[in-house]
Amino acid sequence: MSKLLITGGAGFIGSNFIHYWLNNHPDDQIVNYDKLTYSGNLENLKDVESNKNYSFTRGDIADAKKISKALEGIDTVINFAAESHVDRSILDPAPFILTNVVGTQVLLDAARDAKVKRFHHISTDEVFGALQLDSKEKFTETTPYNPRSPYAASKAASDHLVRAYFHTYGLPVTISNCANNFGPYHYPEKLIPLAITNILEGKKVPVYGDGLYVREWLYVEDHCSGIEKVLEKGKVGETYLIGIDMDLPNIEIITKIIKLLGASDDLIEYVKDRPGHDRRYAIDAAKIKKELGWKPRYDFDEALALTVKWYQNHQDWWQKLKNKNYEDYYKKQYIIR
Ligand code: NAD
Ligand code: DAU
Numbered sequence: 001m002s003k004l005l006i007t008g009g010a011g012f013i014g015s016n017f018i019h020y021w022l023n024n025h026p027d028d029q030i031v032n033y034d035k036l037t038y039s040g041n042l043e044n045l046k047d048v049e050s051n052k053n054y055s056f057t058r059g060d061i062a063d064a065k066k067i068s069k070a071l072e073g074i075d076t077v078i079n080f081a082a083e084s085h086v087d088r089s090i091l092d093p094a095p096f097i098l099t100n101v102v103g104t105q106v107l108l109d110a111a112r113d114a115k116v117k118r119f120h121h122i123s124t125d126e127v128f129g130a131l132q133l134d135s136k137e138k139f140t141e142t143t144p145y146n147p148r149s150p151y152a153a154s155k156a157a158s159d160h161l162v163r164a165y166f167h168t169y170g171l172p173v174t175i176s177n178c179a180n181n182f183g184p185y186h187y188p189e190k191l192i193p194l195a196i197t198n199i200l201e202g203k204k205v206p207v208y209g210d211g212l213y214v215r216e217w218l219y220v221e222d223h224c225s226g227i228e229k230v231l232e233k234g235k236v237g238e239t240y241l242i243g244i245d246m247d248l249p250n251i252e253i254i255t256k257i258i259k260l261l262g263a264s265d266d267l268i269e270y271v272k273d274r275p276g277h278d279r280r281y282a283i284d285a286a287k288i289k290k291e292l293g294w295k296p297r298y299d300f301d302e303a304l305a306l307t308v309k310w311y312q313n314h315q316d317w318w319q320k321l322k323n324k325n326y327e328d329y330y331k332k333q334y335i336i337r
Contacts, residue, residue: 003029005074007061007107008081010034012186013122013220015044017080020224022048029053033070035060035099038325039084043317044185061103064110071114076231078120079107082158085189086126086151087333090275093150100154101161108165116172120231121162123177125216125241126152130278133214138284139177141239148276159239172236176227179243179283183220183303184310188318189329192217192304195254196311197318199263206334209273211251214280218244219303222296229294243283244296256301260308271334 004021008014009032018030034040036058048054059066061081071077081103083089083096104121111119128139129146147156165171186193195205226242234240251268258265288294298306311318 001027001029002076003031003074004076004078005031005033005071007033007077007079008040010036010040010042010044010056011080011084012039013181013223014080015041015185016183016220017078017224017227018045018048018054020221020228022051022054024228026053030055031070031074032056033059033061033067034081037083039187039189041185041187041321043320060099061107062098064106067107067110068113071110071116074114075117076120077107077111077116077118078122078227078231079104080122081107082122082155083151086149087189087274088329089149089151089154091332093154096150096154100151101157104158105161108161108171112165112169112171118231118236119162119165119171119173120227121159121173121175122227123159123175124152124155125177125179125243125281125283126278127156127159127177128281131280131282133212133279138282139241140284141241141287148278166237174230174234174236175239176230177239177241178223178226179216179218179281181220181223182217183307184314185317186220186307188321188326191215191250192253192257192307193311193318195257196261196308197322199258199261199267200311200315203267204269205254205258205267206269206271207251207254208271209277211254211270212249213277214247214249214282215253216243216245216247216282217253217300218242218296219298219300219307222298225297226288226294229288229292233292240288240292241283241285242288242294243285244300245283245285246300247280247282248300253304256304257308260305
């Protein structure tokens with residue numbers, strides 16, 4: 001039996017991971033440690049609240065005293081906590097440095113003091129920068145870091161810190177860098193949930209620039225099973241890239257969603273581009289497949305249909321999130337530019 005501390009467990013991927021882990025490892029204990037920023041939502045975990053193997057502590061990973069207390073008796077830390085949205089990092093980089101860089105360093109120190117058996121850090125393919133549209137190149141574990149947004153730079157810094165704690169202090173770390181995720185409980189500021197919920201409300205879907213920016217999309221449950229494989233079979237000190245070997249231009253993703261919802265292409269609205277917009281991301285997931293035997297379970301189209309259904313069936317969940325704070329952000333991001 002293990003006792004896991006999940007930081008950022010009230011967010012999109014963290015809450016999916018908690019569901020996944022409690023279903024597949026019912027004897028393990030989970031402590032969810034989350035600051036509950038705008039994207040942290042305990043509604044995501046309503047159905048596990050009464051599980052005796054689950055508990056929640058509200059706290060900041062940059063709060064040394066609180067995180068040390070939360071780490072008592074913990075053997076495995078999985079660090080999902082982060083400021084995660086590129087556009088918000090462009091509007092205001094400071095919180096990204098405080099949580100993603102300083103917070104990770106404080107958490108690493110506390111994990112070292114607590115002598116945890118494993119510190120797994122959740123990272124992103126954005127640390128590698130942008131690929132050319134017309135190339136077949138993909139990111140691998142040896143691609144040099146070249147972050148190009150404040151968000152990506154803060155995640156790159158956190159990855160470097162995690163590796164430094166392995167080399168300098170012998171902290172037993174692993175890192176996974178994943179492609180774009182989608183699925184249930186995805187906060188409606190990111191492309192897929194924004195498109196689905198806007199269409200359901202009869203609103204336009206904003207497409208940055210020419211709409212030909214390419215992303216690789218992995219169903220969140222497959223990300224969770226990838227993390228599980230790294231925890232169970234991964235080698236300490238190693239990094240694993242998690243992806244599905246598919247990539248599509250944004251406009252094609254939006255067209256697919258419009259079709260699934262039986263809506264009209266008139267809802268597509270081209271808007272001003274994201275500054276420094278990375279043209280293409282694509283992952284070569286050969287290492288995790290070959291060395292750890294992981295493979296994704298879901299095909300993209302099947303998972304997109306499941307996701308659209310989920311948002312149709314959970315309108316209460318996302319309508320509450322599209323509140324005054326969300327509207328203020330939306331105006332700043334899309335209208336007053
Ligand atoms: P999210 O924004 O939905 O959730 C982040 C969670 O972290 C929230 O619950 C928030 O309250 C919490 N948090 C923020 N600052 C905190 C702090 N200082 N202390 C404690 N908790 C704090 O993000 P997500 O999409 O679930 O991303 C989770 C992790 O996965 C991040 O590290 C992100 O960089 C990484 N990642 C995300 C994707 C993606 O497509 N969403 C892909 C690859 C990697
Ligand atoms: O690649 C992994 C990363 O994926 C994670 O590290 C980030 O946390 C996560 O937010 C995501 O970053 P992206 O910037 O790729 O995701 P986002 O959903 O914000 O945008 C996807 C693409 O869609 C990107 O090319 C920008 C574009 N876009 C996005 C929004 C929100 C639009 O065209 N219109 C929009 O309104």
